[in-house]
Amino acid sequence: MAVLEVDALTKRFDEVVAVDNLSFAVQPGEIFGFLGGNGAGKTTTLRMVLDIIRPTSGRISVLGAAPDRRQAAAIGFLPEERGLYDNMTAIDTIVYFARLKQMDGGEARKHGMELLERFDLASRAKSKIGEMSKGMAQKVQLATALVNHPQLLMLDEPFSGLDPVNQGLLEEEILRASKRGAAVIFSTHVMQHAERLCDRLLLLRKGAKRFEGTLDEARAELPAAIEAIAKEDIIRVAGIASAEPKEQLDGEWRRWSIRLDPGVSAGEVLERCTTSGVALRRFEEQRANLHDVFVQLVGGEENR
Amino acid sequence: MIANILLVAKREFRQVTATKSFWLTLLLVPIALAIGPLVGDKLQDDTATKVMIVDQTGGGVARTIEDSFTINEDRALLVRLSRYVQRHDFDKADPQAVWAQHDRWYTNADVASFRAAGGLKAALAKIDTVRPEGVPAFDAPTPDYSFLPPPAGLTEAPADTIGTQAKQLTQAKGGDDKKAAADIVLLIGKGFPQDPTVSLWSNDRPRSSFVIQLQQVLTQAMRGSLLQQQGVSPQAAVAIETAAPAIAVSTPPPGGGAREAMLVRSIVPLALAYILMMSLMLSGSWMLQGSVEERSNKLLESVLACISPEELMYGKLLGALTIGLSMVAVWLGCAAFAAYATHGAIADMIRPALAPLTSPGAIIALIYFFAMGYLAISIIFVAIGAMSDSMREAQGYLMPVMLAVLLPITMLIQAVLAGNNGIMVQVLTWVPLWTPFAVLARLGIGIETWELIGSGVVLAIFVALEVVFLGRLFRASLLAQGQKLGLKQIVGRLKAAPR
Numbered sequence: 001m002a003v004l005e006v007d008a009l010t011k012r013f014d015e016v017v018a019v020d021n022l023s024f025a026v027q028p029g030e031i032f033g034f035l036g037g038n039g040a041g042k043t044t045t046l047r048m049v050l051d052i053i054r055p056t057s058g059r060i061s062v063l064g065a066a067p068d069r070r071q072a073a074a075i076g077f078l079p080e081e082r083g084l085y086d087n088m089t090a091i092d093t094i095v096y097f098a099r100l101k102q103m104d105g106g107e108a109r110k111h112g113m114e115l116l117e118r119f120d121l122a123s124r125a126k127s128k129i130g131e132m133s134k135g136m137a138q139k140v141q142l143a144t145a146l147v148n149h150p151q152l153l154m155l156d157e158p159f160s161g162l163d164p165v166n167q168g169l170l171e172e173e174i175l176r177a178s179k180r181g182a183a184v185i186f187s188t189h190v191m192q193h194a195e196r197l198c199d200r201l202l203l204l205r206k207g208a209k210r211f212e213g214t215l216d217e218a219r220a221e222l223p224a225a226i227e228a229i230a231k232e233d234i235i236r237v238a239g240i241a242s243a244e245p246k247e248q249l250d251g252e253w254r255r256w257s258i259r260l261d262p263g264v265s266a267g268e269v270l271e272r273c274t275t276s277g278v279a280l281r282r283f284e285e286q287r288a289n290l291h292d293v294f295v296q297l298v299g300g301e302e303n304r
Numbered sequence: 305m306i307a308n309i310l311l312v313a314k315r316e317f318r319q320v321t322a323t324k325s326f327w328l329t330l331l332l333v334p335i336a337l338a339i340g341p342l343v344g345d346k347l348q349d350d351t352a353t354k355v356m357i358v359d360q361t362g363g364g365v366a367r368t369i370e371d372s373f374t375i376n377e378d379r380a381l382l383v384r385l386s387r388y389v390q391r392h393d394f395d396k397a398d399p400q401a402v403w404a405q406h407d408r409w410y411t412n413a414d415v416a417s418f419r420a421a422g423g424l425k426a427a428l429a430k431i432d433t434v435r436p437e438g439v440p441a442f443d444a445p446t447p448d449y450s451f452l453p454p455p456a457g458l459t460e461a462p463a464d465t466i467g468t469q470a471k472q473l474t475q476a477k478g479g480d481d482k483k484a485a486a487d488i489v490l491l492i493g494k495g496f497p498q499d500p501t502v503s504l505w506s507n508d509r510p511r512s513s514f515v516i517q518l519q520q521v522l523t524q525a526m527r528g529s530l531l532q533q534q535g536v537s538p539q540a541a542v543a544i545e546t547a548a549p550a551i552a553v554s555t556p557p558p559g560g561g562a563r564e565a566m567l568v569r570s571i572v573p574l575a576l577a578y579i580l581m582m583s584l585m586l587s588g589s590w591m592l593q594g595s596v597e598e599r600s601n602k603l604l605e606s607v608l609a610c611i612s613p614e615e616l617m618y619g620k621l622l623g624a625l626t627i628g629l630s631m632v633a634v635w636l637g638c639a640a641f642a643a644y645a646t647h648g649a650i651a652d653m654i655r656p657a658l659a660p661l662t663s664p665g666a667i668i669a670l671i672y673f674f675a676m677g678y679l680a681i682s683i684i685f686v687a688i689g690a691m692s693d694s695m696r697e698a699q700g701y702l703m704p705v706m707l708a709v710l711l712p713i714t715m716l717i718q719a720v721l722a723g724n725n726g727i728m729v730q731v732l733t734w735v736p737l738w739t740p741f742a743v744l745a746r747l748g749i750g751i752e753t754w755e756l757i758g759s760g761v762v763l764a765i766f767v768a769l770e771v772v773f774l775g776r777l778f779r780a781s782l783l784a785q786g787q788k789l790g791l792k793q794i795v796g797r798l799k800a801a802p803r
Contacts, residue, residue, distance in 0.1 A: 050609045069612050077609040083601035087319055099311055100610035144606065 003183035009058035036204030076150030086130030222288035312619020595689020677740025736766030
């Protein structure tokens, strides 16, 4: 059973459609990337999953039931805008949020201390949040999301504002949660994190889904480009849509930028070159990265 | 739901009680109330007004004036002593003594009898034989006037120089002794009473009671002189001038008089209305700071991921109510301690004040209106906190609300103190924002049962409507950060806004 299922979800704010007929599902143990530009509807969607705001139409199922605060015990959430009570100590903050999620006080304190230990903050457990650096406070807030061993972990722009060391720590926590079977859904602007972590991705543009699938499937959305060093006879190989000479090398050899016909793979073209005796000094497939896919599918987005 | 509300309330309570301002306020109020009367006593000018009479007629008129004033002073002393004896039931100390007879206006003969029996000193000696331990001793009033002899040679000085010297005498001196030699200098000319001119120099506007009594004495002297000129004997003239009715006075015992009783009975209800107002203003401002901090620290989304806006709002209200009641409990505890520490003297005094609160119905009404008053105003603070991104912004909303709540209440307390149960008090009783204060204040002077129940029902309906509408405003405002908020937007949020 999917931990989170969203079906034909729509949210309107007056005339603005923030989320438009969105459907997706996240399975246990899966790391699901929620990508989109500013105002794409990511935060609105997460707020609807948390029952902070209600959808205009559509259906959400969290652990098989409609969103409700009673499911808070199974959910961990790290909002995009971080903040904690300045006057509370780190451990009291973690225990407070754990208890709001129906966790036993003693258990919350024990696991809270374990998390602080892991985040190298055990010595600051009784320090007030207001006395901590921003990075430390962010780790405490991450601990409030993890303390209840959530089955659904939702992280809204979790890497923003973190230094590289803490980004690595967060990646470890995401992988750790996934390994113990939690469904992890996070939104981000940083494509490298999504490429490294996500099993599947969803790209949003103006509230509507533009893509859902694996990283490879995302890359396949853009036609592959090939850089080859060959003689002029390469342009006659079947499956090549266009070949543009880039540089004249010695003799008849040239550097070519080649685009393939839709549905034709680089491997097929290489095979045809070999069988038809087209000489090659270099044949390199340049696959689109997630950044290119993002720019292609989501680019040009206007802020809401 | 209850568990979450209690968690939020506990956190709010702990946050406020962790602040220095909470403890300062908590302790400063009883300290200020304890020091206030002491400072008041110190600031009160209890020195007698110094009167110097320059009598150029030979001294007889000056003696008459002085006698008249001292008799009146002793009469006032006798009245006060009589009230003290009656209050504590000390008549048995000497049932025949003039101060043990409380049913008449004391005449000059009574005062003379009091003096002949040894005056205050002898009376207190007798009273002390029956005064139990713990009952405060009699506090004798300071005389209003003291009479001083004029400096040598002044009486014989020419009339035109007396004025200059009198002005100097009534002017404050420089140096260490800054007090004037006399506060009032009175010149009775040689020609008095044929020449009725009497001159008075004073370093301040003389009290009307002084002038009236002076005029009365001098009028008597003049009339006596005129009667004698008409052939009436001096004894007959004095008898005519001093003829006065014997007025029998019947008053309730101390604390039992209509106005006095009303004031005493209103002490506790008025104090509760005042305490409600003070604790609301204090806890309201702390609650507001907490709400604004939640918004400015951007942690509302984390909280709302765990609990509903309603649970958050109810938790905040409960936290505010707990803070307010804790403050009231501490202040009442201080009052109880003061009553105990003064060996029951205060308790003895406030016993009549507690009379309106002796019935279970009155106690229930008191608790109900106090708690509902707290809720009714606290919800407004919570809603303001939810709408404001900063304390500066919150102050903008808070100021008109505070004025709307406080101004009528100060007028209400003054009206109740003056025994005025008029149209303003009636109106305030039925306007829910002021109902708790008006009802609490009126518990002492009396409020009809139907008014009590009716205004209680109206208040309950008002609080329910507040919970619905300000609850919507609270919910709609929580995550709407940085938006320009005009009247249109506020009205929009008050309506059933979709989430």
